[in-house]
Amino acid sequence: MTLAVEFENVSRHFGAVRAVDGVDMAIPEGAFFAMLGPSGSGKTTCLRLISGFETPTAGTIRIFGQDAGRVPPNRRNVNTVFQDYALFPHMTVQQNVEYGLMVKGIDRRTRARRAGEMLGLVQLDGFGPRRPGELSGGQRQRVALARALVNEPRVLLLDEPLGALDLKLREAMQDELKALQHRLGITFVFVTHDQGEALSMADRVAVFSAGRLVQVGSPAEVYDRPRTRFVADFVGSSNVLPPALAARLGGPAQWASLRPEAVRIVAPGAGRIDGRVVALRFLGAGTRVAVAVAGPAGAPPVVAFAPAGQPPPAEGSPVGLHWADAALHLMEGE
Amino acid sequence: MSTPAATARAGAALPVLLAPRGAGDRLTALFWRRPGLLAALLVAPPLLWLAVVYLGSLAALLLQSFYSIDEFSGLVQRDFTLKTWAELFSPANLDIILRTVTMAAAVTLGAAVLAFPIAYFAARHARGRWKALFYLGVMLPLWSSYLVKVYAWKLILAREGIVTWAAEGVGASAVLNAVLALPVIGGNSLSTSYLGTWLVFLYVWLPYMILPMQAALERVPASMLEAAADLGASRWQAFRSVILPLALPGVIAGSIFTFSLTLGDYIIPQIVGTSARFIGQAVYQLQGTAGNVPLAAAFAVVPIVIMLVYLRIARRMGAFDAL
CATH class of the missing domain: 3.40.50.300 (P-loop containing nucleotide triphosphate hydrolases)
Structure with missing residues (x-):
C-alpha cells in the first residue's frame, strides 16, 4: 500500500x-x-x-x-x-x-x-x-x-x-x-x-x-x-459512563461507553438495571429516551434509543434497561 | 397558572402605544415614515456648498479663460474669444504643461513603488504596537508646516548640505557627482535640479499614497495569496495576477492624490529645483504680477482636463471594478 x-x-x-x-x-x-x-x-x-x-x-x-x-x-x-x-x-x-x-x-x-x-x-x-x-x-x-x-x-x-x-x-x-x-x-x-x-x-x-x-x-x-x-464524547451521542457508574452497571470501575442503540428498554426488573424516564426526544427514526438510574451521585442519565414502531415509554414511568455484554466498551479516561 | 409577578403585571398593565412626547418625537416619527427625508436634510447643506462654491467657482474660472487681455492697456476684455486658449498652446506654455505632467507622473510612479512595501507590511504583518507605530510614522510628517519641510529639504539637498557632507564622509562623492552630471534631471546641486524637486515632491506626498494603498491591501483576504501559491504561483506571479489587481483601486486612489497634488503645486518647484516653471507657478505669476487672469484660468483648466483623462484611463483598466 x-x-x-x-x-x-x-x-x-x-x-x-x-x-x-x-x-x-x-x-x-x-x-x-x-x-x-x-x-x-x-x-x-x-x-x-x-x-x-x-x-x-x-x-x-x-x-x-x-x-x-x-x-x-x-x-x-x-x-x-x-x-x-x-x-x-x-x-x-x-x-x-x-x-x-x-x-x-x-x-x-x-x-x-x-x-x-x-x-x-x-x-x-x-x-x-x-x-x-x-x-x-x-x-x-x-x-x-x-x-x-x-x-x-x-x-x-x-x-x-x-x-x-x-x-x-x-x-x-x-x-x-x-x-x-x-x-x-x-x-x-x-x-x-x-x-x-x-x-x-x-x-x-x-x-x-x-x-x-x-x-x-x-x-x-x-x-x-x-x-x-x-x-x-465528540464522535457521537453515546453514553459516556464514569467509572463508578460503569461498575454499578456490571463492568469494571473504568470509563466506558454504551451506544444508545445497544440499550433495550424492557419491563422494570427484567433488565440489568432499573430507572425512571426523565426526558424524551423524538428523532424521526425513533425516540431518544433518557433514563435516570439509581447510582452514584451526579451520574448522568443513561440514554436508550427506542426505534420507531414500538411506542416509547411515557415520561416519568419506571423502566428496565438491558444490553449485551459486548456493548459496554471500556476506554481510557482522557 | 399565574405567578404573583404575572398577577401584578396584569393588574397595572402598561399601555401598548405611547403618545408622542413633543416635537422631537413627532420628528422621529416623521423620519421613520419617510427615511429619505432625513438623508435629504442632512445632505442638502454640503450639496449646496459643493454646487455653489466648488462647481460655481470652477465654472467662473472656465468662463474667465474665454476672455482675453488687452496687450496695451493690460485690462481684461470681457468679450468671448479663443485667443487665450490659442496662447495656452504656444510652444513655451506647452513646455510648462509637459514638464508638469512628466514630473507628476514620475512622482506618482516613485511614490507607488516606495509606498507599496510599506503599505503591504502595515496591512499584512503589523499588529498592535507596530500598527500604531506605522500610522504615527506615516502621519507625523503631515503635522508640521509644509513650508518648513520644504525649506528643510532645500538645506538638506543644498551643495553645502547634509547629503553632500554625508557623501563625502562615506567616500561616495563620485556617485553623487555622477548623478548630478546626468543630463536633464541633474544640475549644479540636488537643490537646483529636477531630481531634487522630485525627491521633495515624493517626500511630501508619500503619505497620500501609503494610506489608500494600505486600506485597499487590508481588504484583500489572506487566503487569496494562499490560493495563488496553492495553485502553483510564485510570489511574483501571485503579486502580478492577484495582489496588485485587487489592490489596484487603492493604488489608483493614491495616485490620484499624488498626481493631482503635484500638478497644482507651485511652492516646491519654486524653492527646490531649476528656474523652469511648472503649471502652478505659471498660474501664480499670471494672475499676480502679470495680471493676466484669463491665461491663468486657462492654465488652471489644464490639470482638471488631465485628471479627467487619467480617471477615464484608470476606469478602462478596471481600477474601479473591485469597488
Whole structure:
C-alpha cells in the first residue's frame, strides 16, 4: 500500500502554543481521509502542514515518500479547496479554473479545454464567463473544486468543505464529493468539526484533541470502539459512563461507553438495571429516551434509543434497561 | 397558572402605544415614515456648498479663460474669444504643461513603488504596537508646516548640505557627482535640479499614497495569496495576477492624490529645483504680477482636463471594478 501522506512525530508550535504536538499519521493513497476535532485541536494546522502553508517545528512530513517539510506550497502537487473558497473576485469563473495551468505556462488552448472539462465535471457548464460574485455558495464551492482538480493534484485538501452551505445542499454535496472521489481515485483529505460529516463521507477518520491525534480508524471503529472518553464524547451521542457508574452497571470501575442503540428498554426488573424516564426526544427514526438510574451521585442519565414502531415509554414511568455484554466498551479516561 | 409577578403585571398593565412626547418625537416619527427625508436634510447643506462654491467657482474660472487681455492697456476684455486658449498652446506654455505632467507622473510612479512595501507590511504583518507605530510614522510628517519641510529639504539637498557632507564622509562623492552630471534631471546641486524637486515632491506626498494603498491591501483576504501559491504561483506571479489587481483601486486612489497634488503645486518647484516653471507657478505669476487672469484660468483648466483623462484611463483598466 502506497502512503500518500505520512507524518512522523510532527509538531508545529506557535510560541508556547502547541498547535500540533508529536503527531504520527499515515494516509493511504486513494483514501477519503477525515481529520475531525473541535476548533483548536490542530486539525487545520495539520492540513496546512500538508499544503505547505506551515512548516513543521519538528518531525518529518512525507508526501508519496518524499520529504516535503521545507517545500513551499507552490512546489507541491497538492491542491486545496479553501473554507471561504478564496476564488479570485477579479477573474471570471473560467480564469479562476485556468489559473493553476496559467501560472505553469500551459498554452491558452489547452487551458481553455481542460478548464471546460473540469467545469463540466462539477456540473457548471456555461458558467465560465461569470464572476464568482454572481454565484451561489454551492456554485462557488464547485468552482473551487474545479480550480483545484484541474491541476490533477496527487492529494486534494478540503478545509471545512461544507461548512458554509445550508443543510439541504450539504447533504447533496456529501454524496457528490464521495462520488467524485470514487471516480477520480485521488486521495482526499478533509478537515471538519462535524462528526456526522466525517463518519458519512470518509473511509478513514482521525480524531484530534489539543494538538494530538487521539484515534485513527474506519468510521465504524471510531464510532463503536472509541479509544478515549474524549472520542466517545465528540464522535457521537453515546453514553459516556464514569467509572463508578460503569461498575454499578456490571463492568469494571473504568470509563466506558454504551451506544444508545445497544440499550433495550424492557419491563422494570427484567433488565440489568432499573430507572425512571426523565426526558424524551423524538428523532424521526425513533425516540431518544433518557433514563435516570439509581447510582452514584451526579451520574448522568443513561440514554436508550427506542426505534420507531414500538411506542416509547411515557415520561416519568419506571423502566428496565438491558444490553449485551459486548456493548459496554471500556476506554481510557482522557 | 399565574405567578404573583404575572398577577401584578396584569393588574397595572402598561399601555401598548405611547403618545408622542413633543416635537422631537413627532420628528422621529416623521423620519421613520419617510427615511429619505432625513438623508435629504442632512445632505442638502454640503450639496449646496459643493454646487455653489466648488462647481460655481470652477465654472467662473472656465468662463474667465474665454476672455482675453488687452496687450496695451493690460485690462481684461470681457468679450468671448479663443485667443487665450490659442496662447495656452504656444510652444513655451506647452513646455510648462509637459514638464508638469512628466514630473507628476514620475512622482506618482516613485511614490507607488516606495509606498507599496510599506503599505503591504502595515496591512499584512503589523499588529498592535507596530500598527500604531506605522500610522504615527506615516502621519507625523503631515503635522508640521509644509513650508518648513520644504525649506528643510532645500538645506538638506543644498551643495553645502547634509547629503553632500554625508557623501563625502562615506567616500561616495563620485556617485553623487555622477548623478548630478546626468543630463536633464541633474544640475549644479540636488537643490537646483529636477531630481531634487522630485525627491521633495515624493517626500511630501508619500503619505497620500501609503494610506489608500494600505486600506485597499487590508481588504484583500489572506487566503487569496494562499490560493495563488496553492495553485502553483510564485510570489511574483501571485503579486502580478492577484495582489496588485485587487489592490489596484487603492493604488489608483493614491495616485490620484499624488498626481493631482503635484500638478497644482507651485511652492516646491519654486524653492527646490531649476528656474523652469511648472503649471502652478505659471498660474501664480499670471494672475499676480502679470495680471493676466484669463491665461491663468486657462492654465488652471489644464490639470482638471488631465485628471479627467487619467480617471477615464484608470476606469478602462478596471481600477474601479473591485469597488
